[in-house]
Amino acid sequence: xxxxxxxxxxxxxxxxxxxxxxxxxxxxxxxxxxxxxxxxxxxxxxxxxxxxxxxxxxxxxxxxxxxxxxxxxxxxxxxxxxxxxxxxxxxxxxxxxxxxxxxxxxxxxxxxxxxxxxxxxxxxxxxxxxxxxxxxxxxxxxxxxxxxxxxxxxxxxxxxxxxxxx
Numbered sequence: 406x407x408x409x410x411x412x413x414x415x416x417x418x419x420x421x422x423x424x425x426x427x428x429x430x431x432x433x434x435x436x437x438x439x440x441x442x443x444x445x446x447x448x449x450x451x452x453x454x455x456x457x458x459x460x461x462x463x464x465x466x467x468x469x470x471x472x473x474x475x476x477x478x479x480x481x482x483x484x485x486x487x488x489x490x491x492x493x494x495x496x497x498x499x500x501x502x503x504x505x506x507x508x509x510x511x512x513x514x515x516x517x518x519x520x521x522x523x524x525x526x527x528x529x530x531x532x533x534x535x536x537x538x539x540x541x542x543x544x545x546x547x548x549x550x551x552x553x554x555x556x557x558x559x560x561x562x563x564x565x566x567x568x569x570x571x
Contacts, residue, residue, distance in 0.1 A: 427503040428557065429454055433461065433495050433513060450478065454501050457508045457534070460484075461495055466518075468494040472511055472532055472539035485532060485539045491525040492516040500557070502564045508534050509564035512556050514547065529556035533563035540568035 431453050432438065438451035447463035458478055460471040468490035473481050496514025503509065515530045528544040529552055542563035545556045 428500055428560075429503065430498045430500050431459075433459065433497055433499050451499070453499060453508060453511070454503060455507055457501075459499055459511070459513075463490060463494055466490060470495070470513070472508075472534055473537055477537045481537075486530065486541045488515070489518040489523075490516065491518045492527075500560070502557075502560045504564055510534055510542070510560040511539070512560050515544075529553065531556055531559045531563050533566045533568055535566070535568040538568050542566060 431451060433451055434449065435451075438449045441448040441450070445465065447461070450458050450460045452458055452475070453472075456474050456476070457472065458475045460473075460478055462469045462471075462484070466489055467487060469484035469487035471478065471481050471484045473485075494516050498513075500512040501508045502511070511532045511534060512529055513532075514527065516525060516527050518524070519526050527547040529547055530544045531542045532539050533542040543559050545552050545559060549555065
């Protein structure tokens with residue numbers, strides 16, 4: 406009987422932990438991604454969990470990404486986020502926050518040029534996912550203390566948020 410109670414307690418704790426969302430990682434580049442690049446214009450789409458994808462675009466100094474269900478990616482009006490890219494522009498992986506088996510937030514490392522001096526900034530960009538639309542929720546400067554933990558906490562907040570209507 407004690408074993409049954411211990412097993413029930415362990416399952417209950419595992420279930421409670423998943424209520425906060427799973428955080429799987431998927432690649433942001435590589436063989437799993439569909440490359441649609443042309444001369445002078447990088448464009449590739451990488452699979453995420455539960456039928457979602459991330460489309461990356463690199464036009465040279467302007468980069469963007471779009472998060473949406475795969476079936477809707479071609480119909481999305483404008484990118485989820487766009488900025489003046491720098492360096493790699495995008496990290497190698499996307500971290501997803503899942504609630505009830507559905508992506509509700511994502512985190513990706515990004516590089517941009519900002520300010521009058523156009524200095525490079527590396528951030529962990531956090532996106533809220535609200536059904537078929539997604540929006541930038543915030544960013545954590547990558548070189549701050551415990552940046553990954555702060556980005557994950559921010560992504561958990563984003564998972565409970567809604568994107569404004571465009």
